[in-house]
Amino acid sequence: IAGITQAPTSQILAAGRRMTLRCTQDMRHNAMYWYRQDLGLGLRLIHYSNTAGTTGKGEVPDGYSVSRANTDDFPLTLASAVPSQTSVYFCASRSGSGTDTQYFGPGTRLTVL
Amino acid sequence: SQKIEQNSEALNIQEGKTATLTCNYTNYSPAYLQWYRQDPGRGPVFLLLIRENEKEKRKERLKVTFDTTLKQSLFHITASQPADSATYLCALDEAGGSYIPTFGRGTSLIVHP
Numbered sequence: 001i002a003g004i005t006q007a008p009t010s011q012i013l014a015a016g017r018r019m020t021l022r023c024t025q026d027m028r029h030n031a032m033y034w035y036r037q038d039l040g041l042g043l044r045l046i047h048y049s050n051t052a053g054t055t056g057k058g059e060v061p062d063g064y065s066v067s068r069a070n071t072d073d074f075p076l077t078l079a080s081a082v083p084s085q086t087s088v089y090f091c092a093s094r095s096g097s098g099t100d101t102q103y104f105g106p107g108t109r110l111t112v113l
Numbered sequence: 114s115q116k117i118e119q120n121s122e123a124l125n126i127q128e129g130k131t132a133t134l135t136c137n138y139t140n141y142s143p144a145y146l147q148w149y150r151q152d153p154g155r156g157p158v159f160l161l162l163i164r165e166n167e168k169e170k171r172k173e174r175l176k177v178t179f180d181t182t183l184k185q186s187l188f189h190i191t192a193s194q195p196a197d198s199a200t201y202l203c204a205l206d207e208a209g210g211s212y213i214p215t216f217g218r219g220t221s222l223i224v225h226p
Contacts, residue, residue: 031212033213035216040121040218041218042202042216042217042218042219043157043202043216045213048213050212058213090156090157092156094212101147101159101162102157102159102204102214103159104156104157104158105156106155106156107154107155107156
């Protein structure tokens with residue numbers, strides 16, 4: 001089934017640990033995005049990539065890094081997790097051609113203790 | 114500063130009535146606006162897209178209007194059902210083609226049987 005997958009579904013992490021959230025899409029979309037969603041704050045963009053090999057910073061990039069080695073994968077890394085990074089993380093993709101919509105993954109619920 | 118506003122208070126309506134949700138924006142020049150539905154624990158799902166030169170768009174029981182003079186979009190669900198209960202997000206894409214939409218915080222709709 002075409003779409004976006006994220007892993008893990010949920011994770012509890014000790015502060016200071018490194019963590020990579022995985023995101024894979026099989027729609028050959030050019031653009032991919034990482035958002036975090038917190039109660040009362042809505043979806044906030046962390047990083048994005050308009051095409052393989054390029055990345056950009058969103059609204060809240062500090063403490064996070066991304067890479068886009070190929071079209072399908074867009075991992076998000078927390079180098080040293082802090083409790084304020086407790087959130088639900090959504091990956092999304094978009095074909096990147098004209099007026100098109102985003103497709104979202106199921107999300108990863110991350111708790112940093 | 115740029116702002117997208119959706120009612121933070123939940124909208125409670127009776128089954129069969131029309132639900133109307135509002136999305137207001139300031140300091141944006143949107144090329145188009147999108148509405149998404151989000152169920153608890155899931156990623157947002159695209160519903161409708163309307164362009165700046167369109168006044169109205171319909172899809173089954175859904176209708177979206179877009180008034181660039183008032184800087185407002187209205188999202189209507191006619192003959193609402195309890196299954197329509199969810200959070201509804203609006204998202205703006207600005208002219209210029211950055212492919213990075215900005216999301217409102219969403220409005221929760223609760224349809225009572």
